[in-house]
Amino acid sequence: MNKVKSLVKRLIGRPASTPSLINIDICSKTVNGYVVIGWYLSEKVNSLTLVDNASSDLESNTTKIAREDVVAHIGQPADGFQITVDTDLDIDDIKLLAKLADGSTQKIALMLKNAQQFIAPRVPVSEEQVISPSDTEARASCEFVIIAEKHIFVSGWIVDKTSHVDAVLVNSKGKVVGNTVHQLRCNRKDVQDVFGVGTKVNTGIILSLERTDTKKYLARELTLRVHLDSSTEQDVDVQNLYHTDTNPIATLRRLLTHWTAHDALHLSKSVIFRPFLSELYPKDRKVEVRRVDFSGRIEHPRVSIVIPLYGRYDFLRYQMSHFDRYSEYHDVEIIYVVDDPNISSAVGTLARRLTHSTRHPFSVLYLSENVGFGKANNLGVEYTASDNLVLLNSDVLPRDAEWLNKMLTLVEKENVGIVGARLLFEDDTIQHNGMAPMTVAEYPGLYFNDHPKKGWPKNFAEQDGGEQKCDLLTAACWAIKKTVFEQVGGFDPTYILGDFEDSDLCLAILASGRVNYLHRDAELYHLERQSQNLVDSGGWKHNVTILNAITFNERWRSELEILAGVGADSNE
Template sequence: MKTKIKKIIKARLPSIAKKFEKQRILNIDLVCVQNGRLVISGWLVDRQFQITQSSLKVMGSDSDIYTFERADVSGAMGLENPQNCFGFIIVFDGKASDISNVQFESDSFTFPLRKQRYNLAKNVSDILAHVPKDREKAFSFFQMHGFEVDEHAVTAPTVTRKLDKDVLKIKRILDSINVYDADFFDVAKTHLLPEIQRIWKSRIAKFKTSEVQVLGEIPENPNVSLIIPLYGRYDFIQHQISQFSKDSGFKDVEVIYVVDDPEIARIVNITAFGVFQIYRYPFKVVYSDFNRGFSGANNLGVSHARGEKLLLLNSDILPSKAGWVQELAAQHESLDDCGILGATLVYEDDTIQHAGMEFRKDSHYPGILMNHHPFKGVPVDLLDMAPVFNVTITTGACMLINKALYNEIGGFDPLYVLGDFEDSDLCLKVLDKGLKNYCSSTVRLYHLERLSQDLVDKGDWKFKLTLINGVYQMEKWSSLLEEVA
């Protein structure tokens, strides 16, 4: 289907066809504010042409740039010429309040910083520690600009996240498994799934009470409670709160962030306080004592929610207009048989990431119905969709559901380990009650998925775990799936 649409577009709409091919890609890794200047690191790729440091500038600013090789990016992109890619550190005058207005210019391409996902670095030493090699040159670059740099950062290894004991046990179980074996489904169902769920049930039993940070005066009787899990990346708190604070409809909305990563608890606490001081928009932060996974994090957030309706939202979702929460809630209220209402999610180039999902067989993984996005990659304006339309399932990146219904059906099933298939499972719970799932086409949100998520090796243990979750869904809902798939 997607190939056919591309051919039609290339024949009739050449300008739109270009959106399918990202020739030049900018990725921001770290942003730092120090000495009255902004310091930003990342990488730039051009799939067709060689690029040099003159290929990247900050619009409206007199910036200086240091470039270096990024062999890891070149390899992941399959670039034959290493000169089609470089890593960079760029320095220019600015303060924290300027971050959301920064735009990069690369020849005829522009890249707004607000549409990037990045981490906030404490200082330039943190940025230096992420330079792959030849850090002495980067060290000299910072010294030339008058920055004080920790000399240990020159030789410090890049920090890597250690897997906790439970996750490491699961990884070891999956490492030797070949998902393409003919008997994979049977082995997964009979042996792998019970063992992995035994580990996870033991972990769930260890969950304790959580700590809550309240910033400002939260509405006592909100109409909607937003639940936003955080793991690893926390930088989008500022971007989301910046947008929410400008939307008058958010006066009756309760925003709850759930930190599902104890390693970032301290920096999130500091960041959240700073964000509130800037935007004065009230929100809560719930801190989990364990990494509970997507299901557990959302369930934890819901336990702290006051609203009649729940809006389960990813941290990398940004609105395209004001009033979207009220519009989504009104649409949900107008449908007597609506269990879950999703939204249309688009990439930064306005091509569709999500407009409802369906179950689809995959010949590579027999026995498992995969969650498929039928319109993914299609320019959103090419589709003639009803304002609200019925779908079989919808993504957990944005789900609106009545809190009473969520609790009645047991919320997300925590036995979908870490993530994947828990959203379709919740949709199946709704269908099993005789209700329907819908998607809104008038509420469009930007979903800023990181490029690195598209580069995951299919042999990776996390992908294997995704398939194990798929096996669990097949076992749990076999009869209902025969009806709806």
């Protein structure tokens, strides 16, 4: 049909009046890399690939797309293309390489385009540690130090034969600036590759020093004095110096990159990170909160829904469209907490735009810095006007409006703590049907949160709907009384980047004598971790989970052992 052609015309982009050889309509970040979509004049362009700055091929995947619309519009043969690439490179470091019919090549710089819904937080990519000739000559390197108030973290490598690290950090006067309290050797395949066969793999070093002074140092003022195999003394420069008061995520990643949590020795030394973590994410850190109401406020709301936004902000559109659709939400207060200054401006723009098409009032709290899931919720709760709370993740979308009344009816009953919901993936399989403690072979003695029957078709899970006691519930969707939430102090911000604070609070509620419930008739969709994955999927993030797990287990070991003793079937 002709109409298809006209619909397509600007589906992705409209051809210019004088067509360029190659036209890019969309350049967007994906979970693992980038996607580039556009079209080219097929008589003049032979092929397209993505390359890095050194013109090395990035092994991208190209799909040809028929673009009748373009052909009809420009009157020349043209083909559409979609190129996807899995890469950690920054977009500035990727070029589109076109091989032209005349034998020449053309390199086109890329920039994000038509990609608003994919804006991710600007987490810097991991700094690649380049092994320089001087490092090779010294057979040792101090790649960075992280200075905390009372401690210094040292990371680098020493090519030696012993497992003991004999090294001290000295200042320009040769004075030792910290006494080693912990040390670890780490595997450094990259170093082994440089020094060749015969070099051991665990040349990496992690040192935790207790500071002997309180001076402010620059990197050039510090030197790592290394005794290679306790004989040759070698001074190596500190290449980078970081403090704990700036860019916590980047510093957190540096701290945890080389830690091998599943190694029993490493696991036993997790205490190394404590002083740095408590400074990177201080419990009492004050943040500025700016509240903006869109379309007014709900007077005397029946319930207040608190939704943190981090990374992806387009969930705001989908959720507000949903809340606006059903009259059941007419007395529901909705408060978004923007826990990511990178997206504040975009959230404001989208929120203003939404006020045209949606009537339901909502409020946005802009936080001056990223505080993490638990604290963002705590701050959001402070601004709520109802004693009934619903804590909701931004990537949760209700099936319809029926869930809310079901959960609220239950939460208002005496002695009820938290009411959780049955959450589904988009293909109607179980995402959350209550949690249970579980152990994993790699981390003996640590309990983690299991989601029994996760990914199972719904009809394989318990069909007897309604209210069921359930000790551990994911905070992706909770109903809880504000007074109850505040009695236990809200979420504990000790847990970093959104892990375990929900099960921690569940256990705190149980300890207060209340009972938690899962309402299986309250169904919502949860596109789990759609936002969190935007941070990074590297090993350091896994290490954060392990550190949080250690904190969680230290605090609740006896309770977890009781729960685990009954197992996953403890939910009555």
